[in-house]
Amino acid sequence: MGDIADLLLSATFWAATLRIATPYILGTLGELVCERAGVLNLGIEGIMTLGAMAGWMAVYQGAGLWTGVLVAALAGALLGLLHALLTVPLGLSQHVTGIGVTLLGTSLSYYVYRMALPQVSSPPTVEPFQPFAVPVLSDIPVIGPALFNQTPLTYAALAAVGLVAWVLYRTPAGLAVRMVGENPAAAEAQGIDVTAVRIGAVVCGSALMAVGGAFLTLSAFNAFFFNMINGRGWICIALVVFASWRPGKALLGAVLFAAFDAFQLRLQQIVGPALPYQVFLMLPYLLSILALVVMSRRAAYPRALMIPFRKGERH
């Protein structure tokens, strides 16, 4: 037990946790923004894949790292726009369209990657973001190295939590997003353009998800692999429910989940071959299902989630 206590107090463990949490934070925030406006975005897995590929490809072709992040965000925004156009003005099934967007995002990423680099056997690499030690703060024992010696995208993810919370709860735009997700008819009566707000929210949310994908290729690793997102997008959808659609709780959920992930990696080394490694790999998914079951009783879904809205039509 002493081992485990040491582990939970070590800076490297928490530094790893925050690193693992970053794509979950960005993906969950992105999905949360979409759902708050009433649109379920099952395209997340494909949008993250496209973000990971496009951001990496831009840097590999000579762009700067931040330009790569911007390219990823733009690619994600475009794919989000597609999802939004199909589901908001046309009112098509959000489930099925989302699956279609995921298939398109992943297959297009793989196709473009193969086209641009037809004859590579081992994935080429780029120089990724380096950790940046915040002066003074990073000298604080334990907390300093864990929290203030990360790569810039992790700081950006943490800042995004505050930004999304501020926009949602403190600005007219955020109020409009929450209204179209709760009661679009009332929003319309207030002169809010429901269609425009929903499209805007899905586009912005998708851009965030794509940056989450780009974190993997430009910060955590330095190359693009097929199957790289590996279900992270779906976990984000579960985390949104766990977070009850609140940005602060989304951060908490993502960090807890990542801590568990970092913990199982280390536990695996301690326990060794006594248990098959697949058991540990299953745990995050089972934990997500468990979280859904526990939270479902108290889930405060945005009331218009998945319900299409057409001007002047009653529901």
Added chain:
Amino acid sequence: MWFEPRAHPSAALRVLAPAGAVVAALALCAALIAWTGTGVGEAYALLFQGALGSRFALAETLTRATPLMLTGLAAAVAFRAKLWNIGAEGQLYAGALVAVVLGGGILDLPGWALLPAALLGGALAGSALLVGPTLLKTRLGVDEVVTTLLLNFVVLLFVSMMLEGPLKDPMGMGWPQSAPVLPEAELPRLLERSRLHAGLVLALVAAVALWIMNTRTTWGYEIKAVGANPAAAAFAGIPVNRVMLKVAVLSGGLAGLAGAAEIAGLRGYLTLDLSPGFGYSGIVVAMLAQLHPLGVVAASVFVAAVFVGADAMSRTVPVPNYIAEVLVAVSLLCVLVSSFLVRYRIRRSP
């Protein structure tokens, strides 16, 4: 722009719309092919030839279509009741796992019983895997999309654990694969010198049976009513939750059968690359078919032809075979739009 509902879309429109959508998808993907420097006409001709141009190609396409038909039916039957089963991939592997265990003779059954046991056991495993999330949905309101999706990963890891552990073939040269099923547990071949097997017959029978169920039985009517409006269905005295569970047993069973039939008809043993995403492609197949069981037959042959044809094409010209997945994804999105245009007409002003 203004969308006006059509009161009665004509039958011709409903049949032509998916076909038009597929043509639109082919046109959209032409840009990606042109990027490679290959002539678009040449590439599509090679794809068509590779999919349907010879006896061998046709047999390969139908072999590939068999699991897609079953997973497509699994999605179609569930989506009709608005039970969003995204877990056909996991259900397929669960079915394959049970089929390989039973087909390997673990129960000491008489020879004639091995094949039925393997197929039925596989179907039941798929059913069981969907009943859980469905109960969570009806009892606790847990969204089934996420639970069925997450279970796909769990099942795959479980299969991997079994293949590296108790089910590992001692003759497998160290590869994570199971021992083959006994010859009595194999489905017969349909065509000599091809891989086409009787799983296709099973899938076709399932499609016709579901079509009859949808159009001629109370069950079919109840499922449709629950899908259209659960509150109204409950008001009309339909036991909504029980109908959902029946649908789950049926849908999961079909996906499980897809896995069992791949084992009994094609592979003989289980590996982790049994399915290149048949569960997910089944969703596309079901949507292309507008959830119609007989449409699923046509749509699964189309999707299988795209994959088999793209593989053949990429061997001749420098178009990556990922074009197949792009084509299928674009087709799905185009069909969704076309289904909208069947229901609504576009007007300049109200």
